[in-house]
Amino acid sequence: MAEKKLIKDIQPTSETLKFIKTYVLNKYVITICMFLVWMVFFDKTSFLVINELNGEIGKYEEQLEYYKTEYEKNDTFYKKLMNNKSEKEKYARENYFMKKPNEEIFILVVDSTNVAKK
Template sequence: MKKVFSLLFNKYLITSVAFVVWMTFFDQNDWMTQRSTRRELDEIQESIRLMTAETESMEKDLALLQHDPERLEQFARERYRMKRDNEDLYIIERK
C-alpha cells in the first residue's frame, strides 16, 4: 500500500500527468484543434485534387476546340445555341 501511495505522489508522475492533461485539453494546439485542422486540411486537399482534374479536362477540351472545327461548331451550337441560316432551333430543357 505504501508503494502505491509513493508511486501516486511521485513528482515526476504528477508532472507527466499534468503535462499530458494540459497538452490534451488546455493548450493552444490541443487535441481537438489538431483534429479539426487535420479534417480541414483533408477537405482542402480533396478540393485541390478535384480542381486539378477539372483543369486537366478543360485543357483537353480547349485543345480539341482549337484544332477540330467540327468540335468547335458542336460546342457553339450546344453552348451558345447558334444555328445555321436555314435551320430552326428548338430548345428542350430537362428538369
C-alpha cells in the same frame, strides 16, 4: 464469513499506501500528469485540434485531386476545341444556339410534368 474476507482483500495495505504516497502523490508526477492533460485537451496545439486539422487536410487533398482531374479534362477539351474548327462550330451551335446566316433554329422544350406522370 466469505463477504468479510472479500472486504479485507479490497482494503489497501500499508505497502500500497506507501506506494501511493511516494510515487502517485509526488509533486513531479502530479505536475507531469497535469501537463499531459493540458497538452491533450486544452492547448491550442492539442491532440484533438491536430486530429481535426488532419481531417481537414485530408478533405482538401481529396478536393485537390478532384480539381486536378477536372482541370485536365477541361484542358483537353479546350485544346480540342481551339484546334478544330468543326468542333468549335458544333460547341457554339449546341450551347449558345448560334446559327449560320439564312438558317432557322427550333428549340424543343419537353414538358417535365407529363414526363413525371408516365
